[in-house]
Amino acid sequence: MADTSRPVPEGARITVCEVGPRDGFQIEAAFIPTAKKIEIINALFAAGIRHMQVTSFVSPRAVPQLADAEAVLAGIDRPEGALITALIPNLRGAERAAAAGVDAVHTVVSASETHNRKNVNRGVDESLKDFEAVFALLSLAGVAVEGGIATAFGCPFEGVVPPEQVARIAKRYQELGAKSVGLGDTTGMATPATVRAAVQAIRAEAPGLGIGLHFHNTRGVGLACVMTGLAEGVTHYDASVGGLGGCPFAAGATGNICTEDLVYLLQESGYDTGIDLDKLIAAARLTQGVIGRDLPGQVIKAGPRLRRYDPGLTATAAG
Template sequence: MPDTGFPPPHGFVEICEAGTRDGLQIEATIIPTAEKIALVDAMLDSGIRHVEVTSFVSPRAVPQMADAEEVLRGIRKRPDTNLMALVPNLRGAERAVTTPVDGGVLLISASETHNRKNLNRSIDESLAAFPAVAARLRDGGKEVLGAVAVAFGCPFEGEVSLDGIIRIGRAYAALGVTQMTLGDTTGMAAPNNVRRTLRGLRAALPGMQFTMHLHNTRGVGLANVLVSLDEGVRRFDAAAGGLGGCPFAAGATGNICTEDLVYLLDESGWTTGVDLDQSIAVAKRMEALLGRTLPGQVMRAGPRLRLHAANAVPTAAG
């Protein structure tokens, strides 16, 4: 960590890399399985320990995730590696338990319309299906986590009900789930509703730990990170280069950038265990693989104290 002159680090913040799942799921070009495996291996080399690798969803709905089993079997796992996958239904759980994945993430939306668009079922139907999915994952030795999409606003319905999210959180808690991801699926989170939502959920669900899954659709993703840190959150999803978006949500754009998040946390006195230069290299690898410019900023500028030769730029004349 650079010497910033700030007090000693405030503590450890876990970064969960979602680039090969939420990042690639919206891409029309199918990325070869070997390239996905190489990307995850490079993420782990950078110091990332939690990776949401893929989704066990219908290949017809999300063709990019059709090779979920092959990708998970090809990754060079380490003792401290935690590989996760989205498991939205019982069929997905049946597939997941045949792989080296460490845990499955159950998913539901905070709005009825998005749940039907994303999962093709009602909220009540999703909740009713969760016990069987969780039981199958646990029978297969897998951890069970929960996630709530559009937790800070729905592109179809607008504001979402805090009571509705609490209801979902209580359903997760009843299944023994202790880690719940709050998804800002289309970047509708802003500091005020992040603070309000987290405080309301903490009061109603005191035993639950929260992961923030933030998108930078409206340019305030990292501002929302700072508010979340103030509210006690210590785990954040991010995607290399700022890639990502939900194919079933209007206006969806990329996640907060992994390397931008590492930079912010490092420079603010937090510990992540992630090497910034290697994180930048992963983002550039992702960019080269996709053949287009990604929105990450730190991957362009580099660390704050990366210096340049004076003759690298012209001298002002006159």
């Protein structure tokens, strides 16, 4: 992940990592057929997405929706230049991910002790200790590791998460060998102020470590937080097709920021994403049809800003 201490200049390339096939699907109660998951993933690739978190190698008992991780990875069409990642909670997950042929894995530890125990039944330092074996295994397998920090901007159980705690975990990831760290806004508690504080704390504690941002739109400020990230020089953002998502182990969790909405904002702000917005909207509509309900994204409803309508099909005011 590219990362500077200055605002991202207009025209710069922004990496949009699609996490819907993992973060979006995991909270759905009804099992999404494997073939449908593959169809959605391939549609997202066709729209120009080149960084995607496709699945998670978690226990099928914990997250039944993702029990088909290996089958999904085996069935997708991988475009040239695509970076295929998966979330892993532990060493067993790392072994499965390496065998399945992912390019990188995303580990996760919560900045909050309570959420970490709810999420993986470990203390924070226990999780970081466990990751020593994970990093060693994946280094031998030639699989990159992206360090993830959940509840980085606040915890639904503990409240405020000090940025110094986030920076401490980021520094430990750097010591283990991670080149980047992703900050997860697990239940949408991020604000522009908390984003700025966390990013600056990491830069002070772990210079050179890349930073990515993963926002939820629980309280409607997800894209405002993206703008703060851009002002802080961050060029990597996670998003979920249609705004799907939410952590099944966190009270009050709702969907991620929407990929189409994020791409629209970035493109209209003068940034390059390499993504075709019309094709992305089509992928979102496909996803909406598979899920079987309206999704929370806005651009899927309104379309691009310069979409034109036939005036002959619009009622004219009387009088």
